[in-house]
Amino acid sequence: MGYYAGKYDVAVIGAGHAGIEAGLAAARLGCKTAVFTINMDAVGNCPCNPSIGGTAKGHLVREIDALGGEMGKTADECFLQMRMLNKGKGPAVHSLRAQIDRRKYSSVMKHKLELQKNLDLRQAEIVSIERFNDNWKLQTRMNAEFECRAVIIATGTFLGGKIYIGDVSFESGPDGIFPASFLGESIRRLGISTRRFKTGTPARVLKSSVDFSQLEVQTGDEPPVPFSYDTEELGENKAVCHISYTNEKTKEIILKNIHRSPLYGGKIEGVGPRYCPSIEDKIVRFSDKPRHQLFIEPCGIDTEEMYIQGMSSSLPEDVQIEFYHTIKGLENALIMRSAYAIEYDCIDPLQLDATLEFTDYSCLYGAGQFNGSSGYEEAAAQGLIAGINAALKVKGKKPFILDRASSYIGTLIDDLVTKGVSDPYRMMTSRSEYRLILRQDNADSRLTPLGRDIGLISDDRWKRFNEKQKNKKNEYNRLKKTVIAPSERLNEILVSHETSPISTGIRLIELIKRPQLGYEALKEIDTERPSIDPNIFEQVETEVKYEGYIKRQEAQIEQMRRLEGRILPKNVDYSSISGLRLEAQEKLNKIKPQNLGQASRISGVSPADISVLIIWLSQQKKD
Template structure:
């Protein structure tokens, strides 16, 4: 693999602000050379969640992972050879991902730890390659072999591919719009890990959004902008273009203030209408989605109206679940609201239940149990979107505006937010600045 040095030079000539990051990957070892007899088995989930809502039959986990640990011998080999690591010798200067450091980084940062947990993961159902999760390294191959062979279960491991680290150029993402088009280079879009994120899901998500917007621009249609209340993709992009990043950005649920609403079980509810509108969801799939929504609506109506009479079996179940017995009959929804009670618990007492897909029951149960919290977050999202609707002209000159602090002018000029909501999320821009900017925008509107 050869570096694309000329590409970086071309980007520099276009005055695109670049920075240097690094990443790495662990060794792959031969399954047949691993001694699994003393390793801890990690089973997969019994109830699997498919990647697509179109999947009719849930896939079953057919393989397992294993856990092992490094030890003092492993640690000593690393420490004795740190001078041979490109990251510690200065050959690699890029900033690495905060949440998946190299193994030598772990040894140095957490020098008080006697051992570190490692996952041995199969790369596929029919391959002999096993992925040593947690063992990324930039050390020479002979050192890697030495420390791998000190680890329980890997004493005779055959390395099929050694671990390695790379460094690469990426853009300062504050140079991008929410569409991932460059502010100063119309028609040029940033996509993937180049935008300052880590790889895999984050990179794929940005490639999807950049590609969609490039196609929409060519067609002369409105761009696709996903906001923080719609998706983790929207949160990821907004964080990057508004706050920038000093190390490869990784998307985690904790980064979203609306994570109770942004769940994997309702991703189709949030995003299928958008996908259908821009032509990425077929009519057949969209109609199936609408049918599911109708099923959820009808089932929710049913549990609100269905009365559950008191029986000895019902009272016994409630006692066993650690919740209060009934004094009078009640609607099914009242029992479903209890945290200890699930749909399956109520199945013997639910005489009108239809044979619906699991996903329908799941949506109803979640909406019932978390109704108050969900409504609160939906109100917050509504307010956020009210501010997002207040667009800021692309050609606005903040240095000419009165009422803004100097720091706010500098930050707003650097990030160039596309709306008032984004402006309020910029570090160094406070609520008073947002209020002043709102007044300025209103006056500009009235002057036109």
């Protein structure tokens, strides 16, 4: 039997990237919060790549920051190298990525949790979750029992975790930390169905055993740009990455040993992410490709471990050593940790609604890999939303839902809870139909007012935000008002940028609008330019240049929001609505969309079905 150990408003199971944001948000919103971690030294662990951000993920980090989350700030504090990816491919797809010191990231995050008011960080393995009156009861391995009003499950790859390296397999969480072996069964006893997903990570090698002399170097941006709108001084890049490639010999060794892979041998049942294939996957599926690229990335400042991005594998250790050694620069590499695949329990996210609460279990939330996603940033984004909503629910307030047009976070969650997943879900820019509006440069304009409403934006930051918005507006007006007279120098500049010279005065905004020009090109003649946050110039230039496209997307958003505004009641048996096609009835019963907009995005629900729902809805109102 257990002993009574206390009561919390919100309990978070797991202190990874999802659990951290969930716990911090709930505590900051005034809820008495517990964050349970299976190992106190694994808080905010980065068991895979030592980096935060990247394409579309960088957008998520900026959005988390704009709403008052922690990931961006901590990444800034622990960064080793910053790169803005996709420069030259259009402002909508610029994405920031930081190489980080992973041990430092973990300890900084842990410390922030420790310092957070209303938050208790506790080491405990949760082994069961049960209903207890109207609340939930969590029991630990040591028989402590906690009564909690709301619970957020953010178990990552720990839940039923099992590691595979060739013929060897054992129950384990990431990085050799022990797994959560009992909670999965308890969750299933509640009636929630789980499934198996898998992911993998490459080997870490000793820096001094790598020959960097022949390798291509990848340096950071100068000057580096921070994630957080709070970070004022970032400092300099502290490390570089290196690039190398697999070759015919690598391929030969892998193919010769492919039968020893647990995946190809049929031992792993879990579904792996399509975008994160192991090296053996790449070689089998893309056999005509002569080589595959890989990156050698530092894991931190005071460690000699190097992460070999692109080389995840679940082949036996002896095979790993053999094929790693075929790669230029790694001929004599000492493998400090082997690559492995890890399989874990997660849920079908169609069981959740857009607040990340289980549709059928009040006050129970899921976040992160548990929901079938993948990636630190995707996890943190969900953690933040689940934490906010658990707190709002406990306080009896209206839920907080971000729609697809507001953010990548909203798109991520809508995709999860509306479309479901068939493999671990990764954010991509092409997943957002509104990506010309949802840029990483304007995350604060889009979301900080919402963060302020919830209560996660401090007065000081709110003041700076408003200041910046005012400056932005003024700058836009300045561009509209300022007339530039033709001059020899101006026309020289115009011609050198391959755009037509002018013979009469022209408004500055018209010049900025030209695709060939921008703030940088016009620096010399734009003498009245104010000294304001350079991010403002970035936003204004994009919005001026893309005005036509942005207007069109805004019109699409307006249409979408009309349907989003029509809320569908929670407890509907759609099979009782006459007029709905059978397929639509089944899908609607499974997904339980919150509004007509979400219903219309479900594959198998036709416009005619939507019309039926509209009519049915208004009948309900009248009754």
